Amino acid sequence: MRWSAGRYGTTEEARCPRGGHPVPGVEAAWTADWPAARVRSVSDGPVSLAVIGDCGAADDQLVSRLRAVRAGRWRELTRWPGSYLVIARDGATLAVIGDLAGQHPVYWRSHGHVLWWATSALALAALDGAPVDPTALAAHLALAQPDVLGRRSLMRCVSRVPGGHLLLADPSGARTERFEPAEYGSVELPVAAATVRAALVEAVAARCDGRPVSADLAGLDSTTLACLAAERGPVTAVTFADERLRDDDLPYAKRTAAAVSGLTHHPVPGTANTVYYDGLDDLDRLPVTDAPNAYAVTASIKRAVLDTVAAHHPAPGLYLTGSAGDAVLSAPSSYLADLLREGQHRRAWSHALGHARLRHTSAWSVLGRARPASRTDLADAWRQTAAELRGPVREWVPQASRPLAWTPLLATADWMSPDVRHQLAAALDTAADQLPDAPARLAAWSDRQDLARLGADTTGWRQLAAEQYGIALVAPYLDNEVIRACLAVPADQRGAPGRYKPLLAKAFTGAGVLPDFVLARTTKGGFNALAYAGLRENAPVLLDLLGQSSRLAAAGLVTEQPVARMLQRAAAGQPTAQGALHLAVAAEVWLRQLETAAPAWWEVTSRVAAG
Structure with missing residues (x-):
C-alpha cells in the first residue's frame, strides 16, 4: 500500500x-x-x-x-x-x-x-x-457519507x-x-464550460509523461478522457463488453476508435466469473485497503479489464478511468429540495415534470419526495435520523421510493442490533450539536459526500492495479481543479432533466476533441445484470460471510435474518437493497482481512532525540 x-x-x-x-x-x-x-x-x-x-x-x-x-x-x-x-x-x-x-x-x-x-x-x-471503532463503522454502513461524524475515523x-x-x-x-468553502458560488453553465474543458485538458496532460497510456472507452465521461489522451499519443482503449449488460457501450466504442486517431480498441468479453461478488471465498487475492472498499465486490470485473490492458502493453503504464464523471458532470434530483427551499417554485415544477417523465410517475410525486428535505437543514436532518434510529426497524422499500434526505438512512441500518442503532443515534446527535459551517444547499452537501466516497473507493481500485499489475490508475474527474470547475455550476443546471451531461457537451462541442456522435449520446451503460447474477451465483458465499461467523454480526452491525431475506429476494429476481449489501460485504471482507493479512506498518530504527 x-x-x-x-x-x-x-x-x-x-x-x-x-x-x-x-x-x-x-x-x-x-x-x-x-x-x-x-x-x-x-x-x-x-x-x-x-x-x-x-x-x-x-x-x-x-x-x-x-x-x-x-x-x-x-x-x-x-x-x-x-x-x-x-x-x-x-x-x-x-x-x-x-x-x-x-x-x-x-x-x-x-x-x-x-x-x-x-x-x-x-x-x-x-x-x-x-x-x-464500531460506531464509526456503523455510520459508514448506515449512512455512507464520510463527513457525517466529522473528525471521527x-x-x-x-x-x-x-x-x-x-x-x-x-x-x-x-x-x-x-x-x-463549504459551498461554491454559482457560475452559469455556459460560462463554466471553458473552465471545465481547460481543467480536464490539464488533468490528462499532467499524467501523459511518456508512460504507456490505456483508458476506459465506454460512456461519455471515459470516452472524453481517452480522446484527450489520444491527442498526446497512442492509447490502448478497452471496453468491458459482457453480453449480459445489453448496453450500447461497445458499438459506440468501436465507432469512436474508428474516428479518433491514436485509439487502439480492445473489447473485454465477459466470462462466467465476471460478476459481482466473485472470488470472495479467497480473500488472499484482494489487497488490504485502509477502509472497506467497494471494488472488493467487483474485483473480478476489474481484473478482466486490467488483464486486457497488460496483454497489450509492453510495460506497465497509466490507466485513465472515468470514475466520478457522473458525480461532477450531472446531479441527482435532490436539488429539487433546494429549489423549493429558495422559493423557486416555477423552476422546481418545470424540473419535476421532466424528472417525472423519466421515472414514469407524476410531478406531484417527485416534488412530494423533495419537500421534507426542503424544510430542514443538515443538523436538524441528522437529529431526525437519530430519532428514526431509536424507533422501530422500517419495512424495506427501494431507496428511490423514500423521501429525499440530506443523509439517507440505508437498509443496512435496519439490519443492526438495537444497541448499535442507539449508539449511532447518539453519535449523530453529538455531530449535529457540533456541526460547523454546514452548506445551506442539500446538493452542495451530497455532491461532496459522493465524491469523498468515490475517492476512497477509487483508491482501493488503484491499489489493486498497482500491486497486481504495476499499472498506475488515475481518475481525472477527482482532481481538485476539475471538481471546483464542475461543482461551481448549480446542480439544477448540471442535472437538468432532458439534457444528458449538458456541462460536458457544452465544454467540448466544437473543440475538435470528441466526435459529434459521442457528444450527442444520451444513453449510459449499467451493471445491474452482473450484480443480480453475482448475488444469485454467490449466495452461499455471501450467506457464510454475513452469517453466524460474520465479524459484523459479532459487533451487532448486521443480523442474520434480514440479510438472508434480502439474498432470497435477489435469488428470486426481486428488487434488492444492492447498495446496502455491497457496503456490508465490503466491510465484512475488510474486517476479516485485518485479522489475517494486516501488514507490518512501522519499524524502530534507533532511540535518539529527534525533532
Missing part, C-alpha cells in the same frame, strides 16, 4: 514507516511504496514544500509557492492539476493537506507525546494496536481531517482548518 506519514514534536524513539523513505527537505516525513518521481519537494531555509502523487506543477511553480507557505495561504497549494498530498512547513508550523476527493486522506493522533499524521488510519492505529484514537480541511500543527497544538 502506498502511504505517507510524519511526526511533529520530539521523541526518544525514532520510528518510521517500514521500508519508507524520507521526504527530501521536509523534517520527519516519509513515503512508503511511492515512486521517487511522484515525490517532489523544494525548500528555502526553514520553509519547505512537498507534493506526493500526480502533481502537474513545474519545479519553478513549486518554488514560487514558498511565499504562500510563509503567508499561510494554504489553498494556493492545492490549485495545480493532478491529485496529490501537500506537506508544507514554515519553522514550527506544519500543514498537511489532502485532496478534495479523499484519494489522499489525512489522519492524525497523539502517541508517545508527539503528533503523528499519516494517509492511512490503519497505520496510525498500529502504533499501539488501536481497534476498529474508523479506528479508535485516530482522528481524520474532514473534506475541505487541512491539518495544522504548531506549538499550540494540532487542529483542522477549512481551506475550501
Whole structure:
C-alpha cells in the first residue's frame, strides 16, 4: 500500500514507516511504496514544500509557492492539476493537506507525546494496536457519507481531517482548518464550460509523461478522457463488453476508435466469473485497503479489464478511468429540495415534470419526495435520523421510493442490533450539536459526500492495479481543479432533466476533441445484470460471510435474518437493497482481512532525540 506519514514534536524513539523513505527537505516525513518521481519537494531555509502523487506543477511553480507557505495561504497549494498530498512547513508550523476527493486522506493522533499524521488510519492505529471503532463503522454502513461524524475515523484514537480541511500543527497544538468553502458560488453553465474543458485538458496532460497510456472507452465521461489522451499519443482503449449488460457501450466504442486517431480498441468479453461478488471465498487475492472498499465486490470485473490492458502493453503504464464523471458532470434530483427551499417554485415544477417523465410517475410525486428535505437543514436532518434510529426497524422499500434526505438512512441500518442503532443515534446527535459551517444547499452537501466516497473507493481500485499489475490508475474527474470547475455550476443546471451531461457537451462541442456522435449520446451503460447474477451465483458465499461467523454480526452491525431475506429476494429476481449489501460485504471482507493479512506498518530504527 502506498502511504505517507510524519511526526511533529520530539521523541526518544525514532520510528518510521517500514521500508519508507524520507521526504527530501521536509523534517520527519516519509513515503512508503511511492515512486521517487511522484515525490517532489523544494525548500528555502526553514520553509519547505512537498507534493506526493500526480502533481502537474513545474519545479519553478513549486518554488514560487514558498511565499504562500510563509503567508499561510494554504489553498494556493492545492490549485495545480493532478491529485496529490501537500506537506508544507514554515519553522514550527506544519500543514498537511489532502485532496478534495479523499484519494489522499489525512489522519492524525497523539502517541508517545508527539503528533503523528499519516494517509492511512490503519497505520496510525498500529502504533499501539488501536481497534476498529464500531460506531464509526456503523455510520459508514448506515449512512455512507464520510463527513457525517466529522473528525471521527474508523479506528479508535485516530482522528481524520474532514473534506475541505487541512491539518495544522504548531506549538499550540494540532487542529483542522477549512481551506475550501463549504459551498461554491454559482457560475452559469455556459460560462463554466471553458473552465471545465481547460481543467480536464490539464488533468490528462499532467499524467501523459511518456508512460504507456490505456483508458476506459465506454460512456461519455471515459470516452472524453481517452480522446484527450489520444491527442498526446497512442492509447490502448478497452471496453468491458459482457453480453449480459445489453448496453450500447461497445458499438459506440468501436465507432469512436474508428474516428479518433491514436485509439487502439480492445473489447473485454465477459466470462462466467465476471460478476459481482466473485472470488470472495479467497480473500488472499484482494489487497488490504485502509477502509472497506467497494471494488472488493467487483474485483473480478476489474481484473478482466486490467488483464486486457497488460496483454497489450509492453510495460506497465497509466490507466485513465472515468470514475466520478457522473458525480461532477450531472446531479441527482435532490436539488429539487433546494429549489423549493429558495422559493423557486416555477423552476422546481418545470424540473419535476421532466424528472417525472423519466421515472414514469407524476410531478406531484417527485416534488412530494423533495419537500421534507426542503424544510430542514443538515443538523436538524441528522437529529431526525437519530430519532428514526431509536424507533422501530422500517419495512424495506427501494431507496428511490423514500423521501429525499440530506443523509439517507440505508437498509443496512435496519439490519443492526438495537444497541448499535442507539449508539449511532447518539453519535449523530453529538455531530449535529457540533456541526460547523454546514452548506445551506442539500446538493452542495451530497455532491461532496459522493465524491469523498468515490475517492476512497477509487483508491482501493488503484491499489489493486498497482500491486497486481504495476499499472498506475488515475481518475481525472477527482482532481481538485476539475471538481471546483464542475461543482461551481448549480446542480439544477448540471442535472437538468432532458439534457444528458449538458456541462460536458457544452465544454467540448466544437473543440475538435470528441466526435459529434459521442457528444450527442444520451444513453449510459449499467451493471445491474452482473450484480443480480453475482448475488444469485454467490449466495452461499455471501450467506457464510454475513452469517453466524460474520465479524459484523459479532459487533451487532448486521443480523442474520434480514440479510438472508434480502439474498432470497435477489435469488428470486426481486428488487434488492444492492447498495446496502455491497457496503456490508465490503466491510465484512475488510474486517476479516485485518485479522489475517494486516501488514507490518512501522519499524524502530534507533532511540535518539529527534525533532
